[in-house]
Amino acid sequence: MAVIDELVEASRQHRLNFTGGQLPMPPRRRVAIVTCMDARILPSRILELDIGDAHVIRNAGGRAADAVRSLVISQELLGTREVAVIHHTDCGMLTFTNESLRAKVKSDLGVEGSSIDFLPFTNVEQSVRDDVGLLRASRLIPIDIPIRGFVYDVHSGALTEVV
Amino acid sequence: MAVIDELVEASRQHRLNFTGGQLPMPPRRRVAIVTCMDARILPSRILELDIGDAHVIRNAGGRAADAVRSLVISQELLGTREVAVIHHTDCGMLTFTNESLRAKVKSDLGVEGSSIDFLPFTNVEQSVRDDVGLLRASRLIPIDIPIRGFVYDVHSGALTEVV
Numbered sequence: 001m002a003v004i005d006e007l008v009e010a011s012r013q014h015r016l017n018f019t020g021g022q023l024p025m026p027p028r029r030r031v032a033i034v035t036c037m038d039a040r041i042l043p044s045r046i047l048e049l050d051i052g053d054a055h056v057i058r059n060a061g062g063r064a065a066d067a068v069r070s071l072v073i074s075q076e077l078l079g080t081r082e083v084a085v086i087h088h089t090d091c092g093m094l095t096f097t098n099e100s101l102r103a104k105v106k107s108d109l110g111v112e113g114s115s116i117d118f119l120p121f122t123n124v125e126q127s128v129r130d131d132v133g134l135l136r137a138s139r140l141i142p143i144d145i146p147i148r149g150f151v152y153d154v155h156s157g158a159l160t161e162v163v
Numbered sequence: 164m165a166v167i168d169e170l171v172e173a174s175r176q177h178r179l180n181f182t183g184g185q186l187p188m189p190p191r192r193r194v195a196i197v198t199c200m201d202a203r204i205l206p207s208r209i210l211e212l213d214i215g216d217a218h219v220i221r222n223a224g225g226r227a228a229d230a231v232r233s234l235v236i237s238q239e240l241l242g243t244r245e246v247a248v249i250h251h252t253d254c255g256m257l258t259f260t261n262e263s264l265r266a267k268v269k270s271d272l273g274v275e276g277s278s279i280d281f282l283p284f285t286n287v288e289q290s291v292r293d294d295v296g297l298l299r300a301s302r303l304i305p306i307d308i309p310i311r312g313f314v315y316d317v318h319s320g321a322l323t324e325v326v
Binding site: 046109 | 167169170171173174176181183184185188189190191192193194195200201202205207208209210211212214215216218219221222223229230231235237239240241247255256258259264268272274280281282302303309311313317318319320321322324
């Protein structure tokens with residue numbers, strides 16, 4: 001059985017117990033979270049987010065460069081007023097370089113991946129500082145939106161503010 | 164009190180009850196979910212995903228174009244073997260056009276946003292078909308990776324396969 005079939009089956013149970021169907025589109029708590037796709041990160045559990053509370057933007061590394069389009073929509077159209085960038089320890093982005101992944105893509109898939117910046121990093125606190133800096137400097141993010149950066153420790157469950 | 168301060172406070176409670184600190188980096192169920200940042204979507208609740216199960220990639224609309232970088236990392240380095248693209252009813256992406264949002268960005272922020280494609284859509288089933296098609300056609304996604312597309316109904320809690 002494909003894993004996705006198991007997820008579809010799980011969603012049937014979810015539907016039976018579903019509440020929250022009348023919630024509006026804008027996030028109730030007016031906050032956007034930018035974090036990694038990592039399987040050990042469950043934002044709703046870590047931050048006690050309920051249905052309808054917050055926008056959650058996730059990609060490999062929780063990189064801000066991939067999140068600007070979404071943040072403009074979140075702020076301009078749906079009223080969010082704070083941003084938290086959360087990277088984490090033991091992140092996959094610490095395990096490769098653009099050169100090594102491009103070589104692997106070429107070897108495995110026969111594709112020259114040299115046009116893609118996979119946005120790896122070598123230090124998770126520095127990547128948080130870089131990404132918060134990118135957003136604070138962006139003219140597409142209003143100057144009065146607080147942007148704060150954190151590291152989540154996947155081994156201890158602790159969230160630590162970096163910037 | 165800033166909302167982010169409330170989230171930090173919530174994370175302290177999470178840490179006290181935390182289990183799962185020994186989980187490895189690769190997702191246990193070897194699946195990647197691509198879905199929208201919408202506040203009404205809690206993937207872990209809808210799909211009964213536990214900590215460590217799945218990569219979750221989220222952006223405005225759940226658009227595949229924003230997810231390719233992350234999916235390459237997910238598949239090439241962390242072993243995921245299935246992809247589910249999940250868009251949803253009552254999505255913010257149905258409420259604007261590139262032209263209208265660029266005009267609002269210019270009016271609100273004084274920035275010419277004309278270089279950004281905000282990736283809006285006018286039909287949620289078609290956007291799922293488009294994005295599954297984009298990933299199936301991508302040479303960066305192995306041909307043997309199943310890619311399936313769904314619409315989640317935020318009013319009923321139902322998940323329906325489209326493609």
